[in-house]
Amino acid sequence: AELLFEGHTLxxxxxxxGKSTVCEALDLAxxxxxxxxxxxxxxxxxxNAGYLAPAQEGxxxxxxxxxxxVVLIELAAGVANRCSSHTEFWHVAxxxxxxxxxxxxxxxxxxxPCLRLETVGRYNPEEDxxxxxxxxxxxxxxxxxxxxxxxxxxxxxxxxxxxxxxRTGSRALSLERGSLLDIILRTKGIRTTLWEKTxxxxxxxxxxxxxxxxxxxxxxxxxxxxxxxxxxAAGDATKLHVSELTRDHLRRTMAFFxxxxxxxxxxxxxxxxxxxxxxxxxxxxxxxxxLRPDSxxxxxxxxxxxxxxxxxxxxxxxxxxxxxxxxVTSHSPFVIERYEPANTLLLSRDQGIVTSQKISDASGLxxxxxxxx
Numbered sequence: 001a002e003l004l005f006e007g008h009t010l011x012x013x014x015x016x017x018g019k020s021t022v023c024e025a026l027d028l029a030x031x032x033x034x035x036x037x038x039x040x041x042x043x044x045x046x047x048n049a050g051y052l053a054p055a056q057e058g059x060x061x062x063x064x065x066x067x068x069x070v071v072l073i074e075l076a077a078g079v080a081n082r083c084s085s086h087t088e089f090w091h092v093a094x095x096x097x098x099x100x101x102x103x104x105x106x107x108x109x110x111x112x113p114c115l116r117l118e119t120v121g122r123y124n125p126e127e128d129x130x131x132x133x134x135x136x137x138x139x140x141x142x143x144x145x146x147x148x149x150x151x152x153x154x155x156x157x158x159x160x161x162x163x164x165x166x167r168t169g170s171r172a173l174s175l176e177r178g179s180l181l182d183i184i185l186r187t188k189g190i191r192t193t194l195w196e197k198t199x200x201x202x203x204x205x206x207x208x209x210x211x212x213x214x215x216x217x218x219x220x221x222x223x224x225x226x227x228x229x230x231x232x233a234a235g236d237a238t239k240l241h242v243s244e245l246t247r248d249h250l251r252r253t254m255a256f257f258x259x260x261x262x263x264x265x266x267x268x269x270x271x272x273x274x275x276x277x278x279x280x281x282x283x284x285x286x287x288x289x290x291l292r293p294d295s296x297x298x299x300x301x302x303x304x305x306x307x308x309x310x311x312x313x314x315x316x317x318x319x320x321x322x323x324x325x326x327x328v329t330s331h332s333p334f335v336i337e338r339y340e341p342a343n344t345l346l347l348s349r350d351q352g353i354v355t356s357q358k359i360s361d362a363s364g365l366x367x368x369x370x371x372x373x
Contacts, residue, residue: 279311
C-alpha cells in the first residue's frame with residue numbers, strides 16, 4: 001500500500017480490509033516500545049504468513065523482508081534538532097521527496113523539511129527468530145550500504161501512541177512497559193525507587209508465619225529435597241514469597257485500585273465496568289497530550305467500543321483538538337460525523353494491495369450532502 005494521511009484521518013471500510021494493519025505498521029515504525037517485544041513481529045505480520053521465499057534447487061529458502069516506510073513532515077522542534085543530519089525535503093504540491101539536482105526547490109512554500117524512516121523485519125534462520133529494526137532512510141554519515149538505527153529516545157520524541165480497543169483497557173493503569181501509566185511516568189522523566197523499596201519489604205515478609213499450617217509441609221518438602229541436594233543456608237532453605245522479587249514481575253502484578261462508590265471498597269481497576277475503563281483511558285490520554293502539547297500522535301482502534309454516544313463524541317473531539325495528528329478506525333456514526341469527508345479514507349483491498357479513497361470522492365456526494373445523510 002501507499003497511503004497519504006493529511007492531518008487527522010479516519011479509516012472506514014469492511015472488516016479485515018486492513019484498517020488495524022495500517023495502525024500496526026505505524027506502530028512498528030514510530031512506536032518506541034513495539035520493537036522491544038520478543039518477538040517484535042511474527043509469521044502473520046507477513047502477507048499470507050510468507051516469511052520465506054520458495055527454496056530454489058540446491059539452495060535454502062531465503063527470508064522475505066517486511067518493510068514499512070514513513071515520511072514525517074511538520075517536524076516538532078525536538079525531532080528537527082536531533083535528526084537534522086537525516087532530514088530531506090518534501091515537495092508540498094507534488095507530494096514527493098525532492099531528488100538530486102532539485103536543491104533550488106528546497107525552500108518554503110515549495111518544499112518543507114521531512115524525516116524518512118523505514119522499519120525492516122525478517123526471519124533470522126540462524127537464530128530461529130523474527131527480528132525488526134527502524135532506520136533513518138537518509139543516513140549520509142553511515143557506511144556505504146548501511147543505514148543508521150533510530151534509537152528509542154528519538155522515537156519517544158515522535159509522541160506516537162497506538163491504542164488497541166480490546167487490549168488497552170485491561171493494562172492502561174498497570175506499570176507494564178508501554179502501558180499508559182508507564183508512558184506518563186517516562187514522559188514526565190520520573191525515575192522511581194519504588195521497585196527497590198517494594199522488593200526489600202516483600203523479601204522480609206514471612207508468608208509461612210501467617211499460615212502456620214503450611215510451615216510443616218514446607219519443612220517436609222525441604223527434608224525430602226535434602227536427600228538429593230546439600231543445603232548449606234542458615235535457617236530454613238525453602239520459603240514462600242508473594243512475588244518473584246523482580247522488577248519485571250512486579251510490573252506485571254502491581255495493580256491500580258479504584259473506589260467507584262461511597263459504599264464500595266477499592267477494587268482492581270480492571271474489575272470496573274468496560275465503559276468506566278474506556279473513560280479512564282480518555283483521562284490518561286488527556287494527561288499524555290497535556291505533557292506533550294506540541295507533538296503527540298494517536299492511533300486508536302474503534303473508540304466507540306463499550307462507550308455511550310456522548311463519550312464517543314468527547315473522545316473524538318479530544319483527538320481532533322488536542323493532538324497534532326490522529327489515526328482512527330471506526331464503524332460508529334457518532335465518531336464518523338466528527339471527521340471531515342476529505343479526511344475520511346475508505347480502504348479497500350484487492351489481491352493484497354490496499355488502496356484508499358476519500359469518502360468525499362467515493363460517494364459522489366458533496367460534503368454537505370454526506371454530513372446530512
